[in-house]
Amino acid sequence: MSRLGDLKNIGVRLHHGDVSFDFVGRKKLWYSISGLILVLAVGGLLGRGLHEGIEFKGGSVYTIEHTSASxxxxxxxxxxxxxxTDAIVQKLGGDGLRIQLAESDANKTKVIAAEIAKDLKVAPDKVNTQVVGPSWGKEISNKAxxxxxxxxxxVVIYLTFAFEWRMAVAALVAxxxxxVITIGVYALVGFEVTPGTVIGLLTILGYSLYDxxxxxxxxxxxxxxxxxxTKLTYSEAANAGLNQTLVRxxxxxxxxxxxxASLLFVGGGLLGAGMLKDIALSLFVGLAAGAFSSIFIATPILADLKERSPEMRQLAKKVAQRRAAEAKAAKAAEASGIPVEQTDPDAAGETDADAESDSDEDETVPAQGGAPRAGAARGRARTRPGGKRKR
Structure with missing residues (x-):
């Protein structure tokens, strides 16, 4: 039961830092996985290429709504x-067929439609014909x-002004x-690239950017x-922010x-709706890739870019010095027989700014009701046996 409760409260624990996953620290692993996926996607794109729909390359489409032919x-x-060239034949619903050819001559399409009706044993008026010229398809491609x-x-302009140029670069890379991954998957599975694909692609870019x-x-x-x-480097603070938004x-x-998924597997798979399938595949792949990139790619790239700046290099150096001093103090305390829990690690490696901050905390103004100051209470506690104050 306790494990189930911890799982339900994982978001709260991540937000408060009780649980943390080192995404930024393991960036090389994520880069390797992403690189492998990209190689497969580009390989599919270069090897098999994209199956452009009639809207992009032109051609003719013949649709038969009710037929027993295979x-x-x-x-x-x-x-x-x-x-x-290969004719693209798709199943539409339970008893429909869609045939796509590269032929775009209007005179020939009438002959082809008559031949299809004859061979598939359907009435000529049951074969619907659509012809698209290659010039129109080229225009659609350019506009896309x-x-x-x-x-x-x-995107770059907005993120540069709203955040900074490093975040804009990281988001653009993501x-x-x-x-690339979405287009590569289209090439590997052999789905047609249609205007629905472009719509889905632009939609998932919005989702990815939002995340x-x-x-x-x-x-x-x-x-x-x-x-x-001097307690955290930029990468560690960025990783904490990533953990806080992980569950969301x-x-x-x-x-x-x-x-x-319902659109893809039910609408496109079972019902055979071509446009639904085109949109759903790009959405499904793009959403998954966008979630991966926003968690494993964008923030690590941002941390890499920020850590190259002089101020963040100086900060990383100070953090390393502080932690080395803390480790040295803990080791000395252990050698002298003092329990590590009784040492003050902050004092071992604090800088002037830290010391000033600690001093400010000790000199806080007493609360209403005459409550003793925190620093004074600690001082009196150390002078009496057992750390108890005199009543």
């Missing part, structure tokens, strides 16, 4: 009109690339990471005035993936 029957019916470019530019911005906002709060202390990121991703 996909192989449809391929045989159009075998003489493929011109050396322009939209993606403007989106990236606006977005490119998500795009990254939430993490960065918490990191910004945790690292405010970080150079005024996971919950948001799961809630978003559930309906998308």
């Amino acid at each position: 996909q192989n029957d449809a391929r045989k019916a159009v075998a003489n009109f493929t011109n050396g 690339l322009q939209g993606l470019g403007w989106f990236m530019l606006l 977005l490119i990471h998500d795009i 990254t911005v939430v993490v960065f906002d918490t990191v910004k709060e945790n690292t405010k005035s970080i150079t005024k202390q 990121s996971i919950n948001t991703t799961i809630v978003a993936l559930l309906p998308v």
